[in-house]
Amino acid sequence: MIRALHRWPGLLALALVVILALSGAALSIFPPVERLASPQTEADLSVAELAARIQAAYPGLERIRRAPSGRIMAAWLDGGGPGAAVVDPATGRRVASADPDQAQRWLTNLHRSLFLGDAGRIAAAAGAAAMLALSLSGAVLVARRSGGWRRWFARLRGPLSGRLHVEIARAAVAGLALSSATALWMTASTFDLLPDGAASPAITAVPSGKTGFPIAAIDLLRRTPVTELRELSFPYPGDVSDVFTLKTDRGAGSIDQGTGAVLGWAGLTGWERVSETISMLHTGRGAAAFGLALGLMAMGVPAMGGTGVLVWLARKRSSPRIRGNQPAGRAETILLVGSEGGSTWGFAATLHRALTEAGQTVHAAPMAAFDPDRYARARRIIILAATYGNGDAPASAKGFLDRLAQLEAVPAAPLAVIGFGDRSFPAFCAFAKAVSAAAAAKGWRELVPFDAVDRQSPQDFARWGRALGQALGIDLALAHQPIPAAFQRLTLIGRRDYGADVQAPTAILRFSLPKVSLWRRLTGKGFGRFRAGDLLGVLPDGSGLPRFYSLASGRRDGFVEIVVKKHPGGLCSGQLMALEPGDPVSAFLRRNPRFHPAPDRAPLILIGAGTGIGPLAGFVRDNARRRPIHLFFGMRHPDSDFLYGEELAGWQAEGRVAQLVTAVSRGAKPHYVQDALRSEGAQVARLIRSGARVMVCGGRDMAVGVAEALADILAPWGVSAAALKAEGRYVEDVY
Known part of the structure; x- marks a missing residue:
C-alpha cells in the first residue's frame, strides 16, 4: 500500500510536480536578492x-x-x-521602480496557476497534494529500506539509481513535505475554504x-x-x-x-499569526535563508523523479510480472520474496500461479515490505528467501529480521520458509535459516518444516511443493521452468598463465567487449554498463547451471577480464583454462552492487588471496582519483603466482595504490594474508578508526582468518567486525 501510494502519484504527476518544484526553487532566489538590494x-x-x-x-x-x-x-x-x-x-526619495520583476511575475504565475487562472490553481494544488503524498510515503519507504527510523542515514546498498534516489530523499523529504503542506493551506485560503480570522x-x-x-x-x-x-x-x-x-x-x-x-x-489573532507563518515558510519572505534552503531541496525533485522512474523500470525488469496478484488485504496466502539477482522471484511466480489455479487468493511482495497489519485475511504466510554473500540478507529482504524482532505478537497465520542457495558454500541458505530460527524463537507457528532448494533445482522445489500441498490439503504440482539468462558471445583476446610451478594453474583471461545496442548502453542493461566486482556468469558445455566469476574490469576499461583457477574435476574452470585466443564462450552479466567501493574518498583496505585479487585489481586500475588504497595480497610463491605483479608495480608508481603488502604461503616460513594484516596491525587499526572501508575477496578459509585477525587488531579499540559490517564498511565476496 505504501509503495503504491508512493509510486502512482510520482508517475502520474511527475511533470506537474517537477514544474512546481523548479519554479518554486527559482522563486526562492528572489527574497534574498531583494533583501541584499534593499537600502x-x-x-x-x-x-x-x-x-x-x-x-x-x-x-x-x-x-x-x-x-x-x-x-x-x-x-x-x-x-x-x-x-x-x-x-x-535615509532620504525618503525614490531609488527604484516599485513594479515587480517581470521574470518574478512570470514565475509566480507559473507556480501558482500554470497561467490557467482558477483551474490552474486547482491543478497546482493537485500537484502539491501529490508531492505531499510522495514525501510522506517516501519517508516511510526510506525508513523501511534503512532498517528503521533510527537508521535513517545508514549506508545503502544496491544500484546507483536507487541509492541516489534515497540519498536525495533523505536530505529533501522534510522540506518538500513542508512546502507542499503549506501550498495546500495557501490554496485553501485563496478559495476561502479557511476562516479569515483577522x-x-x-x-x-x-x-x-x-x-x-x-x-x-x-x-x-x-x-x-x-x-x-x-x-x-x-x-x-x-x-x-x-x-x-x-x-x-x-x-x-x-x-x-x-x-x-x-x-x-x-x-x-492566533489564526493570523499561523497564516502568516505558513506564508513565510512557503514563500521565504521574511525568512530568506530558510526559503533558499527549501528551494535547494526542491531542486532535488527532478533528480528524484528521474531516478524514481529508473528504479520502477528496474523493479519491473528484475521481478517477473505476476498475473492475478491480489491486494495484501484480500489475500489468503502471502508470499514474501527475498531475492538478490531475481531468480527467486521466478520460483515465487511459479508458486503463485499454482496456488491461484488451486483456488487460492495470493499476494506476492518483497520481504522488505513485510507488514502483518495489512494481512487481514491471511491464512498462511510463505517466505522464499535467497542468501547474499556469507549469510547476509538479499536486497529485497533488507530490514525483515529487524521488523520481525520488533513485533509484539507474530501473525496468527502459520509460516513456511524455503531457502535458495548453493550447497557447495558454507553459508548455504544461511539467511533463510536465520529467518526460520527467528520466527520459531518468536513463537510463530510452523506450516511445514524448513526446506531448501540447491542450485535452483526444479526437483527440490517440486518436492517441497508436494509437502506444502499436503499441509494445505490440495494437490500442488510445482513445475518450475527457470528463465534462461540472456547469454552473449565473448571472444578471448588474451591470457596470462600462472601457478604451474606450485600445482595451481591459474590464468588471467581477457575477453573482447560484446556489441551492445545504444538502448542497452543508455539503460545499463547487460554489458551496457558494468564495474569491477560485478559477476560474469559462464555456462559450461554439458551443464545447465552457470558458474560465476568476479570481474577484474569495468566497461570503461574496454574489455571483460576474469581470473580463473583450474579445480580438479571442475567443469567450467577446466573449459575456461583450455581456451586459446580467438575461442568463444557464452556468458552473461550479473550486477553485484554490494561489492563496489563506496563513492567517497575514504581509504580502502583491500584484502585478497589467489584469484581473489581479480576485482581488487579492478578497483586499483579504476582509481584515477588516487584514493588511498592499501592492498594486502596472499600468494603461494612470487615467482609463480604473483597475479598482476607487473601492473601493481606500475599502479603503485602512479599513485593508484598507496601501499602493497604481500604474503607468501610456500617457503621456509609460510606467511598468510591474515599474518600480513597482523604485522601491519597498528596501521590497519588507525585507518579503520579514521573511516577506512574493508573489502575482502577470496576463499572462505582465508576470509575466516582475515575476520579473526581484524577482530584481534580492533579489539583494544572497542571496534568489532560485526559493527563494521552493519555500517557497510566491511564487505566480502567469498567463494
Whole structure:
C-alpha cells in the first residue's frame, strides 16, 4: 500500500510536480536578492520620522509599505496622477521602480496557476497534494529500506539509481513535505475554504473632525520602529472623517488625523499569526535563508523523479510480472520474496500461479515490505528467501529480521520458509535459516518444516511443493521452468598463465567487449554498463547451471577480464583454462552492487588471496582519483603466482595504490594474508578508526582468518567486525 501510494502519484504527476518544484526553487532566489538590494534602514528609525521624510519628498503621499525583505515602497498622488517607487529610508526619495520583476511575475504565475487562472490553481494544488503524498510515503519507504527510523542515514546498498534516489530523499523529504503542506493551506485560503480570522481595529472614539496634525508628532508612530511596520495608509485629502491606518507585526490601529490620538487598536489573532507563518515558510519572505534552503531541496525533485522512474523500470525488469496478484488485504496466502539477482522471484511466480489455479487468493511482495497489519485475511504466510554473500540478507529482504524482532505478537497465520542457495558454500541458505530460527524463537507457528532448494533445482522445489500441498490439503504440482539468462558471445583476446610451478594453474583471461545496442548502453542493461566486482556468469558445455566469476574490469576499461583457477574435476574452470585466443564462450552479466567501493574518498583496505585479487585489481586500475588504497595480497610463491605483479608495480608508481603488502604461503616460513594484516596491525587499526572501508575477496578459509585477525587488531579499540559490517564498511565476496 505504501509503495503504491508512493509510486502512482510520482508517475502520474511527475511533470506537474517537477514544474512546481523548479519554479518554486527559482522563486526562492528572489527574497534574498531583494533583501541584499534593499537600502538599509537605521536601527532606531521610527515610522513617524520615515513618514515625515517621504512626505517631504512627495507631498501627496498615500501609503507606505514595508516588505518582509525590509524594502520600503511608497505610493502618492502627484498633479492628479499616481506615483509609486521603492524609496531610501535615509532620504525618503525614490531609488527604484516599485513594479515587480517581470521574470518574478512570470514565475509566480507559473507556480501558482500554470497561467490557467482558477483551474490552474486547482491543478497546482493537485500537484502539491501529490508531492505531499510522495514525501510522506517516501519517508516511510526510506525508513523501511534503512532498517528503521533510527537508521535513517545508514549506508545503502544496491544500484546507483536507487541509492541516489534515497540519498536525495533523505536530505529533501522534510522540506518538500513542508512546502507542499503549506501550498495546500495557501490554496485553501485563496478559495476561502479557511476562516479569515483577522480582527479589524474597532474605532472606540469619535474622530475629531480636524486635519493637519503633524505626522512626525503622532505618538503611536513615534513609538513604532520601522522594523515592525507593515503598512501606513494616509487619510484621503479633504475628508475629515478619514483616519490614518497603521498595520504592524503586533496588530492594526486607527489614528485621528487632527489630534494624533489612537481611535482603536486590534492585536493579531492566533489564526493570523499561523497564516502568516505558513506564508513565510512557503514563500521565504521574511525568512530568506530558510526559503533558499527549501528551494535547494526542491531542486532535488527532478533528480528524484528521474531516478524514481529508473528504479520502477528496474523493479519491473528484475521481478517477473505476476498475473492475478491480489491486494495484501484480500489475500489468503502471502508470499514474501527475498531475492538478490531475481531468480527467486521466478520460483515465487511459479508458486503463485499454482496456488491461484488451486483456488487460492495470493499476494506476492518483497520481504522488505513485510507488514502483518495489512494481512487481514491471511491464512498462511510463505517466505522464499535467497542468501547474499556469507549469510547476509538479499536486497529485497533488507530490514525483515529487524521488523520481525520488533513485533509484539507474530501473525496468527502459520509460516513456511524455503531457502535458495548453493550447497557447495558454507553459508548455504544461511539467511533463510536465520529467518526460520527467528520466527520459531518468536513463537510463530510452523506450516511445514524448513526446506531448501540447491542450485535452483526444479526437483527440490517440486518436492517441497508436494509437502506444502499436503499441509494445505490440495494437490500442488510445482513445475518450475527457470528463465534462461540472456547469454552473449565473448571472444578471448588474451591470457596470462600462472601457478604451474606450485600445482595451481591459474590464468588471467581477457575477453573482447560484446556489441551492445545504444538502448542497452543508455539503460545499463547487460554489458551496457558494468564495474569491477560485478559477476560474469559462464555456462559450461554439458551443464545447465552457470558458474560465476568476479570481474577484474569495468566497461570503461574496454574489455571483460576474469581470473580463473583450474579445480580438479571442475567443469567450467577446466573449459575456461583450455581456451586459446580467438575461442568463444557464452556468458552473461550479473550486477553485484554490494561489492563496489563506496563513492567517497575514504581509504580502502583491500584484502585478497589467489584469484581473489581479480576485482581488487579492478578497483586499483579504476582509481584515477588516487584514493588511498592499501592492498594486502596472499600468494603461494612470487615467482609463480604473483597475479598482476607487473601492473601493481606500475599502479603503485602512479599513485593508484598507496601501499602493497604481500604474503607468501610456500617457503621456509609460510606467511598468510591474515599474518600480513597482523604485522601491519597498528596501521590497519588507525585507518579503520579514521573511516577506512574493508573489502575482502577470496576463499572462505582465508576470509575466516582475515575476520579473526581484524577482530584481534580492533579489539583494544572497542571496534568489532560485526559493527563494521552493519555500517557497510566491511564487505566480502567469498567463494
